[in-house]
Amino acid sequence: MPFLSGILCFGLGYFIAQSKPESVLPVPESHQDIAVENFIQRIQQKAQTQPENSLALQQQLKNQKAQVNSVIDSATTEQVNKYLEQSFPGYDLSSIQNKHTFAKRLVSEFVNAKNDPNEVLAGKATVTTQQQYAANSVLPRQIYAGQQLFAHFDTLGRVPNNEQVFIRWSNHVTGEMLFFMPQRVSSNREQNWVSLNPLKGWKAGTYDVKYYQLNDQLNPIAQTSFEIEQVID
Secondary structure (H helix, E strand, O other), X not given: OHHHHHHHHHHHOOOOOXXXXXXXXXXXXXHOOHHHHHHHHHHHHHHHHXXXXXXXXXHHHHHOHHHHHHHHHHOOHHHHHHHHHHHOOOOOOOOOOOHHHHHHHHHHHHXXXXXXXXXXXXXXXXXXXXOOOOOOOOOOOEXXXXXXXXXXXXXXXXXXXXXXXXXXXXXXXXXXXXXEEEEEOOOOOOEEEEEEOOOOOOOOEEEEEXXXXXXXXXXXXXXXXXEEOEEEO
């Protein structure tokens, strides 16, 4: 899972590369206490043996959030830049001026992966089964397990029309992360979409989608929640 390896590198100071173990770049041990070292070892083991269990990893990061942020603060700018480049290859991160702030915001949004229904945002978001958005499109309550869904968002002209955004898809009830990555969009129009088809398929329940600007603070653009009542195999 790209988002999982990405968030681990920020919080733990390590990049877990299965194909290129020589690329691991540890934060100097002088900046880590025993608790953080042990935590890193546990997470590394779990990430390698249970990559699909993102919820357990999210909970561990949540329980150790203060220590994780301390590791981020102790990392050099060069190290954080390296982790970001390895986690999100091919994306332009030049608009992020404070990489340490960005990394900590990622950790925060990763472990608290639920929409706040009272949060007022500048844009609007809608989830449908069609790539082409229509104002009267309604997501059916019954979908196929492997069906691709499209999250449309409209900035309403109130936020910059950048070529990249950050997006989070999660299970509203459990908080489990389904997708947590930057995505390219079209900068010449206000309305865009990002699609998702979970590796393990959809399950009945309520889901959250949230869009962010790809900047230091990951400023939210739009969010929505949708419910799947029945999944057809």
